[in-house]
Amino acid sequence: VFGKDITLILILNNLSFDHKTVKVDMSASTILYTRRAVAEILKATTSVDLRSKQAKHIRIKIPYSYYGKYLTTDKRIQVTALCEVMHMHGVKLLVEKTIILEDTNIIIKIPRRVVVNKAVTLEISYANPLPEPVNRCVLLVTLMNQQVKIHLARLAPRERSKIHFEFTPRRTGPLQLQVDFSCDKFSHVKGFVTIAVAPA
Numbered sequence: 001v002f003g004k005d006i007t008l009i010l011i012l013n014n015l016s017f018d019h020k021t022v023k024v025d026m027s028a029s030t031i032l033y034t035r036r037a038v039a040e041i042l043k044a045t046t047s048v049d050l051r052s053k054q055a056k057h058i059r060i061k062i063p064y065s066y067y068g069k070y071l072t073t074d075k076r077i078q079v080t081a082l083c084e085v086m087h088m089h090g091v092k093l094l095v096e097k098t099i100i101l102e103d104t105n106i107i108i109k110i111p112r113r114v115v116v117n118k119a120v121t122l123e124i125s126y127a128n129p130l131p132e133p134v135n136r137c138v139l140l141v142t143l144m145n146q147q148v149k150i151h152l153a154r155l156a157p158r159e160r161s162k163i164h165f166e167f168t169p170r171r172t173g174p175l176q177l178q179v180d181f182s183c184d185k186f187s188h189v190k191g192f193v194t195i196a197v198a199p200a
Contacts, residue, residue: 002101003129006062014050021086022048028079030070039070075101106191125162126181128155134183142178169197
């Protein structure tokens with residue numbers, strides 16, 4: 001989840017009967033959806049001794065403080081481990097993992113029955129998933145081809161808040177409501193819901 005520390009485990013398995021020493025070069029970068037690197041956020045080298053048929057686990061931790069300010073709106077991190085078996089010329093193995101961080105979810109509560117030409121109140125709740133406060137919070141609500149921009153108060157670390165939003169549907173049938181939440185530390189966290197508008 002975006003805002004939390006990331007913990008990964010690299011598992012090395014020696015499938016042979018021979019003792020092996022493996023040098024592991026690990027790195028992590030924030031990337032775009034095109035896989036183009038944006039910024040390197042972690043680099044580490046370690047050496048692992050593996051006896052015959054032995055497996056070892058290497059824990060990798062990427063704190064939010066490492067990746068937070070380098071993440072793009074794609075919220076992707078690429079982790080690579082280049083494993084080189086020592087004293088065996090040219091024996092290398094590359095392990096890659098792409099992590100897509102989950103957004104804080106926007107929760108939209110709608111009444112059980114929504115009727116045409118009758119005012120309805122929705123509850124929109126939003127959260128700051130980060131271990132630090134966020135400022136300049138804005139909700140952009142799109143409904144019936146209209147956009148409403150709502151400026152919100154700052155949110156404390158891990159705080160969840162909510163607003164009530166009133167509107168009057170002008171036609172029956174399905175109605176799409178989209179909410180876009182942005183602030184100074186992240187942007188474009190989206191939530192949407194389809195509202196079924198009943199005849200009067």
